[in-house]
Amino acid sequence: MGRIEEALKKAEELRLKKIEAPARGKQNQAGRPAVSCQSPGDISATALDNASPLIVALKECHSPAAEEYKKLRTAVLKQMAGNTEKVLLITSPENGNGKSCTSANLAVSFAALGQEPVLLVDADLRRPSVHKYFGIDPANGLSEYLSGKTGTQEIIRPSGIGALFIITAGTPPKNPSEMLSSERMRHFISGLKAGHRGAMIIFDSPPLLNAVDSIVLAQQTDGILLVIEAARTRPDAVKRSLGLLKGLPLIGAVFNNVPEYLSKTLHPYYY
Ligand SMILES: Nc1ncnc2c1ncn2[C@@H]1O[C@H](COP(=O)(O)OP(=O)(O)OP(=O)(O)O)[C@@H](O)[C@H]1O
Numbered sequence: 189m190g191r192i193e194e195a196l197k198k199a200e201e202l203r204l205k206k207i208e209a210p211a212r213g214k215q216n217q218a219g220r221p222a223v224s225c226q227s228p229g230d231i232s233a234t235a236l237d238n239a240s241p242l243i244v245a246l247k248e249c250h251s252p253a254a255e256e257y258k259k260l261r262t263a264v265l266k267q268m269a270g271n272t273e274k275v276l277l278i279t280s281p282e283n284g285n286g287k288s289c290t291s292a293n294l295a296v297s298f299a300a301l302g303q304e305p306v307l308l309v310d311a312d313l314r315r316p317s318v319h320k321y322f323g324i325d326p327a328n329g330l331s332e333y334l335s336g337k338t339g340t341q342e343i344i345r346p347s348g349i350g351a352l353f354i355i356t357a358g359t360p361p362k363n364p365s366e367m368l369s370s371e372r373m374r375h376f377i378s379g380l381k382a383g384h385r386g387a388m389i390i391f392d393s394p395p396l397l398n399a400v401d402s403i404v405l406a407q408q409t410d411g412i413l414l415v416i417e418a419a420r421t422r423p424d425a426v427k428r429s430l431g432l433l434k435g436l437p438l439i440g441a442v443f444n445n446v447p448e449y450l451s452k453t454l455h456p457y458y459y
Pocket residue numbers: 212213214215242280282283284285286287288289290312315317393394395444445454455456
């Protein structure tokens with residue numbers, strides 16, 4: 189049985205157990221001070237304050253959940269070891285499976301390596317949320333670039349967290365699929381690769397089963413991670429997603445929000 193099939197089987201077992209997950213977003217214990225894994229001086233106090241507690245890779249970097257993101261980082265690096273260009277797409281079958289949470293944590297986890305720059309791009313032009321995770325202004329992002337209002341350099345913002353740079357989605361447009369399918373988008377991706385050699389470029393994206401956006405993006409990326417929400421994503425949704433990703437560089441699945449870990453903290457899990 190392949191690893192993705194194993195993940196699928198485990199997801200179904202959990203879903204059938206109908207384990208009730210505790211309220212989301214409560215993995216930080218009240219009163220526990222935020223501890224960053226970045227070296228002192230590599231992170232601004234504002235960035236640390238503004239970031240969501242869900243970015244455990246930043247706020248609780250020695251927690252079991254943060255360790256899982258480090259494992260995920262290692263697995264991604266291994267899978268993409270032969271790639272000179274590292275554009276990673278994070279997607280999932282449906283809404284709310286944890287794409288943005290995974291993207292934010294993985295990006296911070298990569299930045300903590302302190303090696304190559306990391307770019308986190310919010311390519312979910314429909315329900316953008318990367319800016320919420322980092323507590324930053326969403327204005328002037330990818331949609332402004334794609335509509336020709338601004339250039340690439342103007343939308344790349346330092347995050348205040350090591351060498352992590354963020355591109356927000358900007359103002360949600362009326363035609364997200366067309367924008368992401370455009371020549372300008374292809375130009376944007378090739379420009380990012382050319383301008384940031386060796387960088388890890390992570391794209392957060394909309395769900396696969398709701399729109400063509402992620403498939404369009406998947407065709408331009410070097411690796412794809414499929415986020416499966418434990419106890420919620422149904423096997424048929426995963427199977428349909430795998431069908432859509434056939435022939436594209438799927439490197440693994442992230443098993444998010446795993447109930448047995450929830451009592452301690454919330455976890456991703458990589459297959
Ligand atoms: N590992 C996790 N631990 C705790 N909460 C989580 C986790 N993953 C996701 N959530 C919660 O689930 C909700 C959805 O997560 P997230 O925004 O990452 O999903 P998404 O797949 O990006 O959603 P959308 O399809 O709307 O873009 C958020 O409110 C977040 O708080």
